[in-house]
Amino acid sequence: MDSAAVPAFTLMVDCNNFYVSCERVFDATLARRPVVVLSNNDGCVIARSNEAKALEIEIGDPVFKRKDFFARHGVRILSSNYALYGDMSARVMQVLARFSPDVERYSIDEAFLLFPARPPDELRTLAEDIRRTVLRWTGIPACVGVARTKTLAKIANRLAKKTPASGGVWLLDDPADIAARLAQVAVDDVWGIGRRYAAFLRGRGIATALQLARQPRDWVRRHLTIGGLHTVMELGGEPCIPFEENPPPARSLLCSRSFGERVADLGSLEEALSTHVQRAAEKLRQKGLRAGAVQAFLETSRFRPEEYFAHSGCQALAAPTAYTPELHAAALRILRAIYRPGHAYQRIGVLLLDLVPEGARQLTFWDLDVEQPRHKALMQALDKVNATYGRGTLVFAAAGLGPKAWHMRQERRSNRYTTRWAELPVAH
């Protein structure tokens, strides 16, 4: 990107308390009270309403430690409902696409929009318009940060969120003003600076975004690698993190879950892994990809470091495939090789690697492993049934039938309001 020749502004749109906001759109009783959304397995808090934040409930707080506290303060507790959040996300993105042809969907609740340079007043008006329209059309509140680089736009967004008087919009443009603001932003809150780097920087007396922006570049490059250098340059107003309108195809795909209860026996592990492989294969086909390699892994709880045990194995496939039985066979072979009895496992999963687009398949020398039309037809039929009647209508018997101890807990999930058709219970 040649930023000198084409001055441009990045608008960073970030939905407020996204998961909670989605739930509130469909349940008015959640308004104006503390609400938290839990992780898979109902394990810990992953989203909070402002009222919950005011109670100093933190992301990652384990539910079992705060149960009494939640009850005392009338906190509404919800299991996560990704079908709903994914659908609401798509609606928000559709609204954004009306404002600019250049939209980068950065995460489920965030997007960058690119605009040619224009006067500050106009930018502010535009940002306010976007915010208002998203709220009106989807019911989701959002904040908009505007600046010349993604990293500064992220900071502007944060300022908008933290400053009620901002009206949800913040523009960072004037250099002196930027410096003054960066001096008030903790280095931990800079996009690209995580826990480890923040601790490292603080140990060297670098505590604010402004101090970081003023470090010598070779020093930053040496200690924070190339990514850290880009962050520092962007804090200085030089765009160097590219705008990615069309994200490159996925390189890997992972499906894993923690168990509802600890699992020790190979049979249950096989069932769980089998379930994950089926989901992974389905996602793979949805994206029009094939996997060239399979990795399986299992681990005990990280919260018991003394007993922690983790193991994984990888296997290359003869040819890239999206055929569930083949992926399944590979994953189970790996599991049997890495399984060790005598551990209380907490989590298992499968990672599909070396993904290639469906069309880009190479013939193998023997021409034996080339996908057979029958396989493809079978997978299409399988996906169609599951899409129509709900995931899990057709499953491979290896995944086990009926409720299992290892299934994750999800006791407080809201209805899948927007995608309910696919989730209706099926009479078997």
Place this chain on the structure above:
DNA sequence: TCTGGGGTCCTAGGACCC
């Protein structure tokens, strides 16, 4: 008793080759 899941990128170091 009870603590998420799904990604990307970068680097160092070893293997291997010429």
Place this chain on the structure above:
DNA sequence: TCTGGGGTCCTAGGACCC
């Protein structure tokens, strides 16, 4: 007395993001 140097590929691990 004396043991090159450089390139590439792969992997594991560590950092980051949401």
